[in-house]
Amino acid sequence: MKTLDEADYVVVGSGSAGSALAYRLSESGRYDVVVVEAGGTDAGPFIQMPGALSFPMNMARYDWGYRAEPEETLAGRRLATPRGRVIGGSSSINGMVYVRGHARDFDHWAESGAAGWGYGDVLPYFKRMECFEGGGTEPRADGLPAGDPAWRGMSGPLNVQRGAMENPLYGAFIEAGRQAGYPLTDDYNGEKPEGFGPMQQTIWRGRRWSAANAYLRPAMARGNCRLVHGNVARIAFEGTRAIGVEIGRRGRRTGVVRARREVVLAAGAINSPTILMHSGIGDPAELS
Incomplete structure (x- = not known):
């Protein structure tokens, strides 16, 4: 399969975890990093303008559109489960409330x-x-x-x-x-x-301060971190060692982004386990 790009580290997902990882991994200048993101640009007022916070999580271009299983106690309703499909991930579509936890x-x-x-x-x-x-x-x-x-x-x-x-x-x-x-x-x-x-x-000077604004853009400005757009279909292996990720675009696999050192899955609570299962990693009963 065609090699689309190669780096020391391949990070899957540009959300809160992926952007922070890209920032830290590229910080020393010793390693180059590729971040793979399925979603599109986070430019524009619906994301960057805090007053529009209710819009992006309800827009198909920014959200994966997941729904929970039917809830018996709610007359079978399937509740929305917003997950960001955009640069910055869910930090680009959330309500920007910052709470560490007790x-x-x-x-x-x-x-x-x-x-x-x-x-x-x-x-x-x-x-x-x-x-x-x-x-x-x-x-x-x-x-x-x-x-x-x-x-x-x-x-x-x-x-x-x-x-x-x-x-x-x-x-x-x-x-x-x-x-x-x-x-x-x-x-x-x-x-x-x-x-x-x-x-x-997480707002600064009238703008949403997402993981992309806080971490990813400063990392990319260093010159050793870059963004590749595409949907990760599965992890690529040589034997039992992960050597990259297979990228899909428009329903077909187009190539591999190769990792010289490590592949880091940071695709979120739903997509990270999904990618693992599509790669043959998980409960055998579910994989079969």
Whole structure:
């Protein structure tokens, strides 16, 4: 089969994981990286303009169009399961809300045997990835304090900001929570994860700050990371070693993107296992 491209690392998918991996793998300059993406461009207002957030996940050009199995308790409805089919993956079609998760959840994972996944273990990586409110160290003009560097990153590639508090409904919502007895928090991704407070968003200077904007484009600007468009049909093997991926376009396989070192599957929670199964990897009962 024709070789379409070759690199040290082949990353399948340009979403949150794939773009970050491309950024890190290309960072030293020692390796070249190819990212394979089935979807098209993320340019245009429906993705880049935050106010259009409800559109891309309902547009066939940006979404894989998956539906869940019929749900008996919902009269057989098949609920939409949005998955981004576009540069940036689901980070280009989501609601841009930034929530790390409660520290106690991570600690529970570690207590249950997932060594290295306690909150203290993952916090340095959360800090490394983000640039909270431009890395500012002074309180905002609206009175919100600056991020605490013990909890927040100030120089990472992913821009995160708290929403503006100009809408009068914001104050009413916070006051309703206070009157109901709930705690308040200025930063739910900081020391106080519980309570009513301003939402945090992956938005910067009026644009969606997707994984593509945060990671993929800076990686490609280095010159040793490039993007190949095409749908990965299966992993290519020599014996038991993965040596690349077979690319399909318009219903037929057109060639192989070869990996000198590794193939990295980052095609999402649905497509990564699908590619593995199409490659003969999985439960024998399902493969048969």
